[in-house]
Amino acid sequence: MPNEEQLNLFDLTVAEPPPPAPPTWEEILSNAKIPIPPGTYQNMEEMVAHCNQCDRCRLGKTRTNAVVGRGNPRAPIMIVGEAPGQNEDETGQPFVGKAGQLLEKILAAVDLNSQEDVYICNAIKCRPPGNRVPEADEIAACRPYFLEQLRLVDPQIILLTGATAVRAVTGDKRGITKIRGTWMTWEGRLCMPILHPAYLLRNSSSDRGSPKWLMWQDIQAVRAKLEEIRQL
Ligand code: URA
Numbered sequence: 001m002p003n004e005e006q007l008n009l010f011d012l013t014v015a016e017p018p019p020p021a022p023p024t025w026e027e028i029l030s031n032a033k034i035p036i037p038p039g040t041y042q043n044m045e046e047m048v049a050h051c052n053q054c055d056r057c058r059l060g061k062t063r064t065n066a067v068v069g070r071g072n073p074r075a076p077i078m079i080v081g082e083a084p085g086q087n088e089d090e091t092g093q094p095f096v097g098k099a100g101q102l103l104e105k106i107l108a109a110v111d112l113n114s115q116e117d118v119y120i121c122n123a124i125k126c127r128p129p130g131n132r133v134p135e136a137d138e139i140a141a142c143r144p145y146f147l148e149q150l151r152l153v154d155p156q157i158i159l160l161t162g163a164t165a166v167r168a169v170t171g172d173k174r175g176i177t178k179i180r181g182t183w184m185t186w187e188g189r190l191c192m193p194i195l196h197p198a199y200l201l202r203n204s205s206s207d208r209g210s211p212k213w214l215m216w217q218d219i220q221a222v223r224a225k226l227e228e229i230r231q232l
């Protein structure tokens with residue numbers, strides 16, 4: 001009778017290759033080609049610590065602080081901007097300059113509380129020097145952080161402020177004035193592109209059809225949608 005060992009010599013099954021080792025923190029932080037697997041972060045604090053050591057793109061060399069997010073990390077509404085500006089880079093908080101102050105007023109006008117109802121962040125976490133528009137490779141390097149943030153917050157509504165945020169998140173290249181105020185679905189999530197608050201700062205008119213007037217229409221539609229969702 002052949003013993004087990006002899007029988008195994010005739011085993012024709014091909015051994016599965018071992019699963020690839022998960023990336024090390026050093027790899028994630030230094031190489032944009034290394035994916036960041038979904039589920040990497042348990043909470044925002046872990047991500048903040050990581051983003052402040054991140055060197056996945058050139059913006060790691062020039063930032064003062066990474067700017068991850070503020071507000072309720074389990075909010076029903078996630079507001080996504082383009083990139084941190086100077087005030088944000090200095091404080092580590094998104095939308096704290098003039099555009100941010102206007103955003104607070106817009107939210108308050110429809111009784112949305114920025115500590116409870118919204119979580120505010122940007123498509124990329126580090127300031128581009130001189131507030132230039134982020135490059136495609138910078139957006140790509142930072143995208144896994146955004147996707148992890150989205151997974152953790154799990155919002156019911158995403159507001160994308162301005163064309164760059166729309167393009168960075170959804171890939172939609174249409175002009176913001178064409179698509180603002182329209183509901184769209186991206187990755188199964190309800191999104192609305194809205195004008196960037198900085199754009200409103202450059203146009204003070206509140207006449208019908210002005211940026212301010214359009215924002216007022218859009219934010220009321222967002223408020224109504226939130227109520228609708230809450231009643232489901
Ligand atoms: N503009 C943005 O898009 N994001 C900020 O955080 C500040 C200004």
